[in-house]
Amino acid sequence: MDVTLHLAQDPDADALLGRSPLALLVGMLLDQQIPMEWAFNGPATIARRMGTDGLDAHEIVAFEPETFARLLADKPAVHRYPGSMAKRIQQLCQYLVEHYDGDAEAIWRDVDSGQELLNRLEELPGFGKQKAQIFLALLGKQLGVRPKGWREAAGPYGEPKSFRSVADITGPESLAKVRAHKQEMKAAAKAARAAKSSGR
Template identity: 80%
Template sequence: MDVTLHLAQDSEADALLSRSPLAALVGMLLDQQVPMEWAFKGPWTIAQRMGTDDLDAHEIATTDPESFAALLSAKPAVHRYPGSMAKRIQQLCQYLVEHYDGDASAVWRDVRTGKELLSRLESLPGFGRQKAQIFLALLGKQLDTHPTGWREAAGPYGDPDSFRSVADITGPDSLAKVRAHKQEMKAAAKAAKSAGQ
């Protein structure tokens, strides 16, 4: 990947995300119930604790589960729920080893349509439709992956000039806009729930 991502807002963590497709997938997997920057710094923290500059799906897939959970749980923890996330990361890596020989970029390399790419992403452990659409939008908007119909497959996350998700973060200003959008969505959901009671 020849692009510099700015999702962790940390130069070393973002450098890893930019060069490692697996790190980007793991960051996306971690992006729930924690701040976005924390989630996307996770892959770098994991790599450092494993004593390497990169992540290797084969190595993670075969690491002792208790040891891997302990690695994520060490302070500061990689995620609010380090034990369950350690299990999910290992499941993701095991799936990549089984289906793509451990090569995360093979998930999207040579895919012809956005629909096919969305289907592949949704098949990944820990990736529901929304997470798959956001990652598809990230691939299209920032990582030069443009299968036919990718914007449509990404749903609203594929909209140009929007600030809905990590796919739209290119620096501190866009991060603030995405965060504001998420707060607006939460407020609207809360108001709708209150009105329905």
């Protein structure tokens, strides 16, 4: 795997995401309750603090949990909730070691269909359906991983130029479009909640 990504908006962090399937998975796992760039910078920060130029599932699993949590909590913290995210990352890596011998790319290397890939992604610790669909769309749109039916399996995130998620971010302009879409979704959800409460 060697692709050019622009998710972290930082050359070194994006270079790691482009060459390391595990780093990309970890970035996707971190992408909740914090800005996208912060999340996808996380893998490079973790690797740097581990003293390596990449991430290895076996090495991460071998860390004593409290030590790994401190590694994420050091300032600047990798996530708003470094303790819980450290636990999730180790759970993800443990799953990869047990099911894929630590090889994250094996998740999508030999899949026959988009639905099969979605099922595999949904089985990952920390990946619900939405996160799995977004990651599937990212694989299809930017990494060329396009098993039969991948767009359908990715749902709305698989639509061309939908600018709904990280799957469509290829630079600052598309990042702004995705951010605007997320703001619109939040505003709509807030309005719906307000309407529901006022109707009681």
